[in-house]
Amino acid sequence: MTISTRRQLLASAAIIVFSRAAFGHTILGKLPWRPNEVYPPEPLGSPGWHFFTPGEAATVDAMVDRFIPADELGPGGKQAGCTVFIDRQLSGPYGTYEWLYMKGPFPADPLPSQGLQSPLTPRQQYRLGLAALNAYCRGKYDNRAFAQLDADAQDKLLDGMEKGEVQLPEFSARMLFGTVLANTMEGFFADPIYGGNRDMAGWKLIGFPGTRYDYRDVMQNPNKPYSLPPVGLKGRVSADRSPT
Amino acid sequence: MTQRLPAKDVVVVGLGWTGSILSYELARSGLEVVAIERGPWRDTAADFNITTAPDELRYGIRLEMFLRPAQETVTMRNTPEQRALPIRRFGSFLPPNGVGGAGMHWNGQTWRFLPTDFVIRSHYAQRYGAGFLPEGNQIQDWGVTYDELEPFYDAFEYCAGISGEAGNLQGKIQPGGNPFEGPRSRPYPTPPQLQGYAQQLFAQASAGKGLHPFPRPSANISTAYTNPYGVRMAPCTYCGFCERFGCANYSKASPQTCVLPALVRQPGFEARTECEVLKVNLTPDGKHATGVTYIDTQGQQWEQPADLVLLCAFSFFNVRLLLLSGIGKPYDHAAGEGVVGRNYAYQTGSGSTGYFGEGTHFNPFAASGSLGVAVDDYNSDNFDHGSVGFVGGASITCAYTNGRPIAYRPTLPGTPNWGSAWKRGVKTMYNRAMGVGAQGSVMSYRDNYLDLDPTYKDDYGRPLLRMTFNYQPNEQKMANWMADRCDEIVKAMGAQQTRIGHLGVPWSVVPYQTTHNTGGAVMGTDPKTSALNRYLQSWDVSNVFVMGASAFPQNAGYNPTGTVGALTYWSLNAIREQYLKAPGPLVQI
Structure with missing residues (x-):
């Protein structure tokens, strides 16, 4: 069992066999850790898409580049690795909502204050939602997919989805819009170890220094600009650049 | 089949x-x-x-260290007529899982409630008349006073190095300091944390309005400290990763940094983790607990007998x-009777x-979970409520707890949520926005309560807890009055533009609010x-x-942990000095 898998199991109510005790895990007499015992996140893994089809990846590339366009302020969402980030998140535990309460019934008319009440996992939201978006585009824009529209048309469509003015066939436009926008922002600002925020583009945009973990100097010098470059969990370098 | 284990003196549920x-x-x-904890063991060095x-x-x-709703969640509705649905993804609050509990991933804001908070019903009745309390309230005195609790607040603060x-x-x-606080027997164990530029502006502006600013008490400690248990802590580095995180610096008070290293060395102590207690077992007459039944990670059930639960x-x-154990009469909303589940309350923001x-250059990333400058002039009954027409109050604080950018991306009101205009907006405002917040009390009401859900169950087939909760008119009035006070201070600090954040109603499970x-x-x-x-x-x-x-019995305008700690030492004192010498009810009725 790999370390990270072990940690995922430990934190859940999953079934594990321990050799040290007949039941659960017993702590007696001393603290149960060893020096240098750490649990890093899952690595990005092999190059290529782990969840997306090439067509889905092209659609998401186009969306993340409208949400965060490349401009004079810096790289866009695609260049910053947001699509890779989303692909890897969907292929991991986030993609199936395995940590969430997903037992039914799922009534069709929840109160807005009751929050998430859809049985659709993020994987299903992307698979069904991107297909619905492209079906809509092909019907409305001369058989072109979302990625083949010009930037103005893409912006208009996304704006309509955000406002609830666009109805996709058999999928909630608002759900797709909200999920992709939220995941794009996660990818742009998460540690580069997850495949997004490449070259710390997100952190550089706003001046977030990352994981420096010691700002006593800042506290002692109020209202001064912070000049050190950002660092991530792997230091000053970004994660490997798979898969594109 | 349940297997029976050798008896212990004490079984503790949750570590x-x-x-x-x-x-x-x-x-x-x-x-x-023996302590039984359903989540994993966690330690600074490894975790x-x-x-x-x-x-x-x-x-x-992704909330890796919290309770996962797949393990257990609660169902929720705003009013008793509605159908409750499960909170499938935690949002408004984040319950803990594992050793350290919420004390591992808290921000560390460690308050004492005010003397009037403990006698709130009788105090308001005396000062304003019994008719002043809001409709449908079940506000109660606590049965313990600030003066009785003071030595135990002191014990918790010295355990945690506040x-x-x-x-x-x-x-x-x-x-x-805070001139409104109850008398302390001695100073805080460590001096206040450093404050940033926003807090300096807040201190000047609030003092200019005749208010009384003081540094918020912090469990992210300012200097090295050894607590009475012999456990050592190190100074906070203002890294900005407190709430939702474990502290890598041994600076944030937690069971890990303050208690566990001493606890595991006690020969009479044993912890069992990844074991979930299913119920407290009772004698057939229901008047005495015989221990607990728990289930381990292999699905095996065990009975742990104990004299004290x-x-x-x-x-x-x-x-x-x-x-689930049948201890105490469940609250019956329709009849207005029963006690278990009664008087659920929360917090306003x-x-x-x-x-x-x-x-x-506010530099929001340079922060700790509980640095900040606060004023208590509008909390509890520190001001005349006669003219404002509500019960309760709020602590008002200027603080950054972090500048982590997935969640903290301030832009001017009216800025789009995406696109180049958003990029410009967030680049401009990340370092130039700041907030003044009011954390307010929530009184207890007949219509806010907990019971067992009739539909939704956990993996073991046990009903989930059902929450019926909404902010009542008194809390809405109070919180929105406080928002106006905050806005006056922000303007006096020199803001070019402000945005008032009113209390969100109806209460929603979606945005994070507080785990109080x-x-x-x-x-x-x-x-x-x-x-x-x-x-x-x-x-x-x-x-x-x-x-x-x-x-x-209801919640005050502060974070709860200081009072939770004080009540623990207060109860411990009664267990040690009275109960263990003569087991039985400590209060006769």
Whole structure:
């Protein structure tokens, strides 16, 4: 069992066999850790898409580049690795909502204050939602997919989805819009170890220094600009650049 | 088939702040103590390592260290007529899982409630008349006074090394502290944390309005400290990864940094993790607990007999265990009778955001979970409520707890949520926005309560807890009045533009608000209106004590942990000095 898998199991109510005790895990007499015992996140893994089809990846590339366009302020969402980030998140535990309460019934008319009440996992939201978006585009824009529209048309469509003015066939436009926008922002600002925020583009945009973990100097010098470059969990370098 | 284990003196359910303190103190007294915790063991060196701890996505967004709703959640509705649905993804509050409990991933804001908070019903009746209290309220005095709790607040603060500036030392008001606080027997164990530029502006502006700013008491400590248990802490580095994270610096007080290293060395102590208690077992007459039944990670059930059962889980889960075990009369909303599940309360959040001019460098990433400058002029009954027409109040604070950018991306009002205009907006305002927030009290009401859900169940087939909660008109009025006070201060600080944040109604599970869930197994003086007596002992089953914020009869305008800690030491003192010498009810009725 790999370390990270072990940690995922430990934190859940999953079934594990321990050799040290007949039941659960017993702590007696001393603290149960060893020096240098750490649990890093899952690595990005092999190059290529782990969840997306090439067509889905092209659609998401186009969306993340409208949400965060490349401009004079810096790289866009695609260049910053947001699509890779989303692909890897969907292929991991986030993609199936395995940590969430997903037992039914799922009534069709929840109160807005009751929050998430859809049985659709993020994987299903992307698979069904991107297909619905492209079906809509092909019907409305001369058989072109979302990625083949010009930037103005893409912006208009996304704006309509955000406002609830666009109805996709058999999928909630608002759900797709909200999920992709939220995941794009996660990818742009998460540690580069997850495949997004490449070259710390997100952190550089706003001046977030990352994981420096010691700002006593800042506290002692109020209202001064912070000049050190950002660092991530792997230091000053970004994660490997798979898969594109 | 359930297998029976050898008996212990004490079984502790949940190994967070309250469970670890009680385990240590009772094991030290020579008792055999077993603590049963459903989540994993967690330790600074392995689990909050500096090479993995500052990871916003993993811990702050995906919530790796919290309870997962797949394990257990609660169902929710705003009013008793509605159908409750499960909280499928935690949002408004984040219940803990694992050793350390919420004391591992808290921000560390460590308050004492005010003397009037403990006698709120009688105090308001005396000052404003009994008719002043809001419709449908079930506000109650606590059955314990500030003066009685003071030595135990002191014990918790010295266990945790809290950093702060005393405002009232043995009745003498101290410069720079909170002049409204109850008298302290001695100063805080460590001096206050450093404050940033926004807090300096807030201190000047609020003092200019005749208010009384002081540094917020912090469990992210300012200097190295060794607590009475011999456990050592290191100074905070203002890394900005406190709430939702474990501290890699041994700077944030937690069971890990303050208790566990001493606790595991106690020969009479044993912890069993990844084991979930299913119920407290009772004798056939229901009047005495014989221990607990728990299930391990292989699905095997075990009976752990014990003379004394201490429920130390997070507030909801104490209440649910009482209901599932048949301890105490469940609250019946329709009849207005019963006590278990009664008086659930929460916290209000409101305030104002200020947007400042070019050349401002607030550096929000340089922060700790509990630095900040606060004023208490509008809390509890520190001001005349006669003219404002509501009960309760709020602590008002200017603070950054972090600048982590997945969640913290301020833009001017009216800025789009995406596109180049958003990019410009967030680049401009990340370093120039700041907030002043009011954390307010929530009173107890007949219509806000907990019971068992009729539909939704956990993996073991047990009903989930059902929450019926909404902000009542009194809380809306109070919180929105406080937002206006915050806005006045932000304007006086020199903001070019402000945005008032009113209380969100109806209460929604979606945006994060606070994990200050209180009540449901409240303490008091009358078994008809409280599940526990003033020593946190069950009225019905005298060898069961229930710790935590579930004992609050209503919530005050502060974070709960300081009072949770004080009540733990208060109850411990009663267990040691009275109960163990003569087991049985500590209060006769």
